[in-house]
Every structure is written in structure tokens, then in C-alpha cells.
Amino acid sequence: MSQRRRPKRGSRAYGPRKRAASQTPRLDSWPEISGAPKIQGFAGYKAGMTHAFVVDKRAKSTTSGMELQTPVTVIEVPPMKIAAVRFYENTIVGLKTAGEVWAQDVDALLSKRLNVPKNHTEASFERYEKLDVEDVRVIAYTQPKLVSGVPKKVPEIMELRIGGGTIPERIAYAKGILGKEVTINDFAAEGAFVDVIAVTKGKGFQGVTKRWGVKLLSHRNSKHRRGIGNLGPKRPGYVRSTVPQAGQLGYHQRTEFNKKVVKVGTEGAEINPKGGFLNYGEVRNTYVLVHGSVPGPTKRLVRFRDAARVPKKADTAVPEVTYVSTESKQGA
Helix, strand or coil: CCCCCCCCCCCCCCCCCCCCCCCCCCCCCCCCCCCCCEECEEEEEEEEEEEEEEECCCCCCCCCCCEEEEEEEEEECCCEEEEEEEEEEEECCEEEEEEEEECCCCCHHHHHCCCCCCCCCHHHHHHHCCCCEEEEEEEEECCHHHCCCCCCCCCCEEEEEEECCCHHHHHHHHHHHCCCEECHHHCCCCCCEEEEEEECCCCCEECHHHHHCCCCCCCCCCCCCCCCCCCCCCCCCCCCCCCCCCEECCCCEEEEEEEEEEEEECCHHHCCCCCCECCCECCCCCEEEEECCCCCCCCCEEEEEECCCCCCCCCCCCCCEEEECCCCCCCC
């Protein structure tokens, strides 16, 4: 008689499911882009969610030309500052840091994160002119002191890639923004697709059923129902990582691909709900409306990146937003 088979129950999508090492997400890859040089990333703070009415511009859609109610996430994106320019050279083991040139005037609060180099000048770029530079990136930091909804002042530091153009053009662009502020408009425009990276909401230590979605044991099992049936075969003599077990759930770094930028605004009063966003307050800086949900709770740092998996027929036209809800979210 043949042996019965079935797929494994529960998601095995991510592992190991442990707490993120840092609340500031780390990016391992950047997509190649064409056009003039620009920064390929940005960061902001999640304020909350609301809904907007957006005109459907899909020609073959049954709702073409009609207003559709769309869930959007509000992310406050104050300007970021460029602290340094970093050069990479290619080696047999991949990209290797060749060196950095730091700005002379950086935020004093940055010293709470690291020891800021003080002796870099314009002449510091000369030592890298003879190198075979493969990639150019900048070290940027946020300005949470401008955000009233986030109770901290010490900035987060992250690396942003300079994409587009040639290497000399990228170096010239990086020199131009060193020590200056960059805005969300320097990164992406309305209608563009971006990848959103953030650390999800933490849920603590949870059991195997909630953590992996395994089937409940039958009533014949008198001891428990929400446990795992067994820990695997006798050989090998250890419990394999594929066996669902209890442990940490949430607070994982996750990337959501192809989120559409619905709107970029400068006046927070346009979208602030009555009474402010729950557990956040009012948006006072530049903001972004992103289609759908975004990982993480309110106040969480959210990073953007140029989309790495843009659909071939992606519609990058500027969305026509006719209404953004400002009704109170206190009773939601």
C-alpha cells in the first residue's frame, strides 16, 4: 500500500524567527537604475493609517474613471542630512570599503551614536581619485527632533546608495549633497513604486499554534491540544529546524515590495485626523501616503528603497487623489 503524503502545515517562509538585531533596518542589496544620479533610499516614521479616494485610471478596469476607496499608510518624512561619502572598490570577494569623507558640520546629537571624524576636508577626496571606485554611497542620518510624535532626539544612521549616471557623476553628486539636507522629493515622486523595509510589531514569546499555524491536536490527546505532535524521527539525534516550536513572534525585519507612493505632501494639516493619529499625534513635516499597510507599529522607523522587482507593466502615473479622510481615529 502506498504511503500517504501531505504538504507541511504552517508557513516556513522565514527562519530563524528571532528578534531583529536593530530597529534600524539593514539593506543588503540595491537595484540598478538609469538616468541622472540620485539617492536610492530614504527614511521616515510611521504615523498611522487612514483611507483616501483615488481615481482608477486603469483603461480595462470595470471601475475605470471611478473613485475607489484605498487604504493608505501615513509616514512622516522630515529631511535627512548627509554626514559622509563612502567609496567602495571591487575585490575578488566582492565590494570592499575603500574609505570615507565626512562633513565638517554635522548635528551635535550624532556624537551620541559614534565618534564623528573631525579632520576631513575637501582635500580628503583626492586620495580616492586614483582608486578604481566601483560604488558610491552616502551615510545619512534622520532628524527625529523635528517630529513631535516620536519621543527621541538621537538620530538613526544608515547608508544610502547613489544610483544612476557614471561613477564620476555619482561622486560629483555625492560631493554636492555632503553636509546638506535631502528631502523625499530627491528620492521618489508621486506614483513611483518603492520597497518598504521595517521591523514588525513584536508579540513576544508565543506558542507553536499561533507562531506557525499548525493544526490543533485531536481530542484523543488528553495532555494538550495546542502543542506539536512530535519532534521528529529518532535519527538524526537532534531536533531539526523544520520542526515548528514555540518562541519569539514578531519584531522581525521584513521587506514589502512594490508599494505605490500615492501622495507626497508638505502640510500635515491636510491629513491630520481630528484628535491626531492614535499613539502618535499630529504630522507637522513632509509626509508620504503609501498604498496599503506597512510593517511595524506607530512611531517605528520605516526605510524606503527603489523598487527591486518592478512589474513590467507598472503604472507609474501620478494618482489623482480626490479625498483623504480626516475623521477621528480615536474610536477605531
